[in-house]
Amino acid sequence: MAETMRAIDIKNGAGPIEALHIANIPKPTATGSQAIVKIKAFGLNRMDLLQRVGQYPVPPGASKILGVEFSGIIESVGDKPERSFKVGDEVFGLAYGGAYAEYIAVSTHMLVHKPQELSWEQSAGIPETWITATQAIYNIAKFTPGKSILWHAGASSVSIAGIQLSVADSASSVFATARQDEKCSFAVDSLGATAAFNTTTQDWVSEVKKATDGKGVDIIVDFIGASYFQQNLDAIAKDGTIVCLGFMGGVELPAGVNIASFILKRINFVGSSLRSRDEEYQGKLRDQLVEHALPRFKDGRFKLMVDKVLPWEQIQDAHRLLEENKTKGKVICTIDA
Structure with missing residues (x-):
């Protein structure tokens, strides 16, 4: 039997906030340049609200699970990962989907090594925004x-x-x-x-x-x-x-x-949009972010604003916060080990 994991699913594929729930689904495996990351935290974005109600098309081949930004620890890698990434590395990254879950399969070209100066919650709110x-x-x-x-x-x-x-x-x-x-x-x-x-x-x-x-x-x-x-x-x-x-x-x-x-x-x-761009384009933007902004994250010159942190079991409350438009900064959900 295939190994499973928990993830946020949507009853009937699309619906109101109340349709969000935690379900068991197959756990992904890494191929090629991918890594499997055990997620510690993930960030919410307005596109998640649109996707939840069926108004945001998922890129071809992407996971239908919500979420595009996360932080976590590499559990395994495919046969062609970027050389700088290995099992056990603490990372954050951008994905085409699938971040509302315990594990995600994501290209190492879209991962960044998490600085020790940043928390899991801060790191999870960086990539997309x-x-x-x-x-x-x-x-x-x-x-x-x-x-x-x-x-x-x-x-x-x-x-x-x-x-x-x-x-x-x-x-x-x-x-x-x-x-x-x-x-x-x-x-x-x-x-x-x-x-x-x-x-x-x-x-x-x-x-x-x-x-x-x-x-x-x-x-x-x-x-x-x-x-x-x-x-x-x-x-x-x-x-x-x-x-x-x-x-x-x-x-x-x-x-x-x-x-x-x-x-x-x-x-x-x-x-313009970001999620529909190909991996090469997004990878270049990742490099630009690492070169230009990462040093300023580490020394505090750039502020990483996290408005609210909730356990992922409260995903419905997290979506409500975003819909109310009252937040200043990121809403982050955490996943306990």
């Missing part, structure tokens, strides 16, 4: 020192990473938006943003223009989509880039949207 921010700012937006940048959803995990990267790499100004004053203060006081604007009580476009002497901002990283589309066009500077990574505010544009700015301002509008 920090690699997404790294991809958005450098690979897509082509950020260079001296440019200004605005991060929407300023207290979300990706923006927490992105704001810190922008500040560290000498952006001329780093702006953020949020829907609560507390989150705006957090972006400025804890993360170092130049200013943050409450989109429910302020005209954030006017505030951005005022702060940039009417020029607008060079880069906007957006997770909202349709409901901010016109405002993004109004707030972006000439030759600016808008990077769209999500659509929390819908996918259908409201009537009256004026797209003239695309030509008048020579705007670049780029949509």
Whole structure:
């Protein structure tokens, strides 16, 4: 009989929070460049909520189990792992799926050695968010020192990473938006943003223009989509880039949207995702993260914000926390040995 493990499953394949439960499923085995990692903690992401209700397609060949980021200990390896990884190594990493489980099969090209300075919980919250921010700012937006940048959803995990990267790499100004004053203060006081604007009580476009002497901002990283589309066009500077990574505010544009700015301002509008990228692409981003950010994790220059840690038996509560949009940083689940 095949060896089994426990994992978070969804009754009927998709459904509400109440459909999440722990079940026994076959334990994976490592082949090729893969390793089997015994998971100590895993991070939650908004894509997990969409996948749970059947609105996020899983990449071909990926596990249907939720979760793409984790920390743990290598239990076994395939016949062609990266040389630097061996049984017993403490690691964290990014996967195409399967992290809500006791064990995961993942390419060693997507693993990072866990520094002793970081906890299992901190490490589990790094891969998806920090690699997404790294991809958005450098690979897509082509950020260079001296440019200004605005991060929407300023207290979300990706923006927490992105704001810190922008500040560290000498952006001329780093702006953020949020829907609560507390989150705006957090972006400025804890993360170092130049200013943050409450989109429910302020005209954030006017505030951005005022702060940039009417020029607008060079880069906007957006997770909202349709409901901010016109405002993004109004707030972006000439030759600016808008990077769209999500659509929390819908996918259908409201009537009256004026797209003239695309030509008048020579705007670049780029949509992107990380999970659908191939292993080679993700591996290069991993290397970029290790070179650029890992030293700053170790010495504390970059803050790893963990808002809530729950045992994985409370996965339903963890999903509720994410859906409420009240967190500042990661929600992490731990798995006891």
